[in-house]
Amino acid sequence: MLFLFLFIVVLAALAIGLGWLIEQPGSLTLDVGGWQFEASIPVAVAGLLATIAAIIVLWAIATALVRLPGRWSGGSRLRRRDKGFEAVSQGLIAVGSGDVARARKAAVVAERLLPSEPLTQVLKAQAAQLAGDRRLAEETFHKMTLKHDTKLLGLRGLHIEAKRREDAEAAQHFAQEAHDIAPLPWAGAAMLEHHAAQGDWAKAREAIEAGLVAKAIDAQEAQNLRAVVETALAMEKExxxxxxxxxxxxQALKRRPGFWPAAVTTARVLIRHGDRKRALKLIETLWTTKPHPDLAAVYLEALSSEPNSAKLARVEKLAKTAPDAPESRHFVAEIALSTRDFAKARAALAPLVAEGRHPTAHTCLLMAEIEDAEHGPSGPVREWLARASRAPRDPVWIADGVVAKTWLPISPVTGKLDAFEWRAPPDSAHYYLTEEGKPNIPAAFLTRPAAEPIALPATEA
Incomplete structure (x- = not known):
């Protein structure tokens, strides 16, 4: 509203001024080089204004002509840039969809139009990876490391390529270099896996703490990983x-309550120390909520000096703390079978093989053993064996499609820490027998003969 008022006031002032100028008598005379020009004041003012307007128009035309080449080239650069980014966009879409030919073609166009654009190098590297051209991919990633803004991206690419060709040292080198620049999650995880695969648990601990400080891992994950490292150290030192x-x-068991490997290691050391009572109590406490075959094995080791009847009584008492768990029933059946108490073994497995139930392979094999031990080779034995071949598989320690006989702190395939899970394996899983010469497994975790009893200082009892 104020602007409109001011505009009207100025317009009125101009109109009044123009009227006053027209009413003034007199004329203006211009004498130049023998030429004489005479005009009234209004005409002279109008001529002056027209001259100024003409000068402004001519100046604008001249300026536009001078700038025309620059604008033309600038428009051309913008068009090239737009085409380049369109090529990058189409190329990344092609990479995501797995279209190798389209991705490589887009990479060539993008490199011609936008040779210094970081996204062009990303597209070129990804297209090379998709096409299986590892040499070109590594060359491109190496070029990225020469620029500050793409160095971390290049290092990650080189790290991935080194892992693909199974060059652990090179992969660790690139991860370490990236980790020194910034505490990135992938670099921290790579450093942790490398130290774990080498069995360097002290440095693995440092990597966990660094990841926690950098917020690459949360507090709970850090606690779980600490428990794994401490359990691995305990297994080495036991x-x-x-x-x-x-x-x-x-300490690992405190960090991760119910962690079977830590509990088994604790109980095993206590047993060898001679503190059988404390080992049994630990297992019995865990069994109520987390029954597990590894706990059963070490529980049986603690009862090795007792007669079979006493073993069976203790196992039955243990099973009652988790009566519905298949592990409890399997444990009772195995001990009853070893004492040739076939009725008790059958009774333990009866709920698992009742009509409408789908017993696992281990349950079927136990039933076959009971039939064979009681009646010898017979039709029921063959029937249970046949059912076992078709039955659901029991949980095992599995990581990256590999099944281990016992828990291991790292995956034998990738070296990842805390990779093993206790679950039913898929049909594609294969058994990994821990033995000398297998890669990525520290010697301390390979299968070895049972150790002689060891003595602990009395203060630890």
């Missing part, structure tokens, strides 16, 4: 340094 092993295993 023969030669049992006191340290016991402390580490207990």
């Amino acid at each position: 023969r030669d340094h049992p006191q340290d092993a016991l402390h580490l295993a207990r």
